[in-house]
Amino acid sequence: MSAPVVLHLISSLRVGGAERMLVSLLAAARRQPGSRYVVCIMNDEVDAGLLAELESCGWPCYRLGRPEGHVHPRYFAQMVSILSRHRVDVVHAHNEGSRKWAMLLRLARPTLKVVYTLHCQGLADAYGPFARRLYRVGVDATVAISDATAQEGQTLRARRLVQIANGVDLDRFRGARREPARRGPIRILQVGRFHPEKGQDVLLRALARLRGEGVEAVATFAGVALGDADPWVSELRALATSLGVDEAVRFVFGRTDVENMLADADVFVLPSRAEGFGLALVEAMAAGVPVIAAAVGGPARLVQDSVNGLLFPAEDHAALAAALGRLEADPNLRRRLAAEGAASAECYGIEATLRDHARLYADLAA
Missing domain, CATH: 3.40.50.2000 (Glycogen Phosphorylase B;)
Known part of the structure; x- marks a missing residue:
């Protein structure tokens, strides 16, 4: 038939x-x-x-x-x-x-x-x-x-x-894997449509707190928006300026080559206030990038805290900053979470x- x-x-x-x-x-x-x-x-x-x-x-x-x-x-x-x-x-x-x-x-x-x-x-x-x-x-x-x-x-x-x-196409993201050792500031990546539900503002506040503690860090936000004319992007830019991190932040629109962005990242963050599954999270894990996610919806089941990634309470920018600081200070933890995350992604x-x-x-x- x-x-x-x-x-x-x-x-x-x-x-x-x-x-x-x-x-x-x-x-x-x-x-x-x-x-x-x-x-x-x-x-x-x-x-x-x-x-x-x-x-x-x-x-x-x-x-x-x-x-x-x-x-x-x-x-x-x-x-x-x-x-x-x-x-x-x-x-x-x-x-x-x-x-x-x-x-x-x-x-x-x-x-x-x-x-x-x-x-x-x-x-x-x-x-x-x-x-x-x-x-x-x-x-x-x-x-x-x-x-x-x-x-x-x-x-x-x-x-x-x-x-x-x-x-996810595991072969596509396996190709982005690399040794998570780094030089210079820790490079943070967030991928998702620009919307308050996705929590980009939480990551901005965490970035400001992290840099205020003396940790060198930069962040790239990639996703779907109307460019700089998007009201939420405008709010995020204003927030970055008010927090004094505007020079450490980059907004990228409409990129489809997520694997290439992951290859340049030291850590992937999903700070969503609500998330049905977390496809971008699995892609990051498949690429061997250590992940941090808000403990909501799908990500709360995908990530086992301190096993294949780190979890933090949704909207708690201080907890997110602490998780980022923990990863920045411990290369062995970054390597272990990256390896366990990649193994977990094989199920998807x-x-x-x-x-x-x-x-x-x-x-x-x-």
Whole structure:
């Protein structure tokens, strides 16, 4: 029996965790015989580098160019046309906006199966009783990427809840590994979209405290934003100036070569206030970079404190500064955490993630 045809539906292709995860999944699927995938990017927010990676995978790829928030019927008609052209069996929605459109597509094809991946925490609390009933009717299977997001699915009373951890291309990040010995200031890297939830301000305050204690340190913040015009980036720049660390801070936008940034880092920090999984954290561990993370959501399960990384209480910049100081002062600890982190990351290869998804698609389409 041939594999079902799966349409991957995503709102945008910015450089974010869900988007990077989708591209990695489709790249790995090239090595899976019999796979049949189609991709549809709904909005006009597309990163050129990430799009090039996606198109190199060779799967049919459609860009609707829809301005964010627009609900013109022609977009629905275009998606229905894609369903018919490729005889799609399963639609996999990768974020909240695409989930709603996927549920609407069932009106055109009642036999269509809908899969939705829960990437973040707090979504269930935003749903009222009616929205939760619609969810249960319109979504055949919910993929939770961690224990934290599985709890969200349980709150929603999802009809079928499957836990599949995010995966990374281990070969890509193994190539970035190097001896964690260093010269000069300790180089800190944080990767994630620019948003208060990601806690970049916590790291800035920790950096200021660390430098105030006489420790030489610099930090690079990389992620998705509207450049310097982004309100949160503007706040972060103002905070860095007020803390006196603006010359020790660099903001980088839209980079997709995370492995190269990790190769230049001495420590990776994930200071999020909430985090469903922590894909960037696993990438850093796979690259052999020692990690420090706030003890929330997915990272609290990925990291065993003082075993394969360090944990600190969310929003506690003093505790983060202490953890950074501990790593800076102890090269042996840096080496040990880097080695243990790399070993832990081996459990999160993209091939296992792909196999689990393929099994789910086949079960739904049977």
